[in-house]
Amino acid sequence: MNKWKKKQQAPTKTFKRPTLAGDGFGGRARFFLSRALSNIRQNVFVNVVTIGTITLALLIVSLFLLVFVNLESAAENWSERVQVTVYFDKELSPQEQGSLRTKITAVPGVSRITYVPREVAFTRFKSRLRGQETLLEGVRPEVLPTSFEIALKRSYRETASVEGFVSAIKKIPGIAEVQYGEEWVRRFNSFLNFMRLIGVLLGGFMVVAVVFIISNTIKLTIYARRDELEVMALVGGTRFFIKAPFLLEGLIQGLAGSTISVALLFAIYEGFLHSASSFVVFNPASAGMLFLPVEYIAGLILAGALLGFLGSLTSLKRFIPV
């Protein structure tokens, strides 16, 4: 309260009649914000506990999200291997290649199509038998078939879609033999669906637990300050006047908790997960684990702020004695 002493010494402005704390919405908003901040200063322990709880709860969710995002990204890369191969007994002329390529590309789902001539097929075969090249003595490239390798768009990599695509291209005249590793595709897609189901169940459970923990923590902190609510109601505070600083406080707590949790997640990622990428090989296509995309980070921070706000709102409903 040294401010008061300073105010007394300074030449004080004279007021004809009581003036309102601030003009219009801006003035009132500034008042509520300053009240919320001074509430935080006056209840440091309670606020530290609340922010700490929000931070830990959201850190658990964001760690889970990080793992899930990396698994999804790995699955995305693994699914690149879902490809359909069309074999031909003879070398195709450029005209035949062009005509077939156009017909195949016309079937929905094709993302990339590559012609593999006999020479390329033979080179690949040799590289697979590295160290046992003697087995290929006397073997000529002409014994191998030529082929089109067709990579599929992401939405066409499900088992049923692949089967649909294969039956569609089998109808193209000139195409006889088509292979796509049915068993691998089926197993891969089952694994992917199982992983997503576990992710949704676990994630859903975590979100429910986090909402429960955060809302109850806020409820307890507001319960501890119910005298304040009672006094405000007693001296004629409207519901909005009583609620506004508490709601802002909840918003600030949520925002602080979620921002700290994202910062901690980044520290954990930089300090451990990123450098541990050599043995945590989730994703064969990237150097190591990925960090959360920007929209996920923004979502987490906003979710924290929203949780703080809604937690306060529901608790206040119960405790304002007006």
Add this chain to the structure above:
Amino acid sequence: MIQLHNVSLAYQQGASALSNINLSIGKGDFVFLTGPSGAGKTSLLRLLYRALDPSRGQVLIDGQNITNIPAFQIPYLRRSIGVVFQDFKLLPNRTVFENVAITLEVLGWGRGDISKKTMHILKQMGIESKYDHMTQRLSGGEQQRVALARALVNDPKILLADEPTGNLDDANKNQILSIFKDANCRGTTVVVATHDRRLIEQSHMRLVTLIKGEIVEQMEKETTGSDQNL
């Protein structure tokens, strides 16, 4: 100023807290409500600032039936009523100044005006030197004066006090009584619920006695005999 017509109050369990109360308190009156514990003194006071709704009857403040006003108007009613309690109901983590200023903040006053008015009332209460103390560091008498300052800082029309001297020694009781009288002299209607006989006898003010939720006796100011037996 305050009128109660056939007011009854029943708890949810069916027990009656007040029954058929008829009471009229004029503008600028000073009234003591007395009676044993459980007589209904606190319930009657709570009806006056709409902390409770009567089961039956009308409660009029300044001619307006407050039992009918919608919930969003209750805060505006309370701004013209100051309330003090035996347990003071001060905010422990705020200073004396902040505890009193809250009444003016609610009204939307500016900081400069709040400072001036708050320091003025604290001076009247004799505690201006403790404006920056946390309330839990004050004595019981000082805490009650802070509570009174909070109740009186916006010059309410009515001051309600529920056992205001219950936790205080004689010297502090006298101080509190003189604050009530000063407020009354400035035109505030004062209603004090107490079972402190010494306080009542010392003040010679109008007395309303409640027993088991009924008014059993009313004695006018400066009179010695029973004025009305109900």
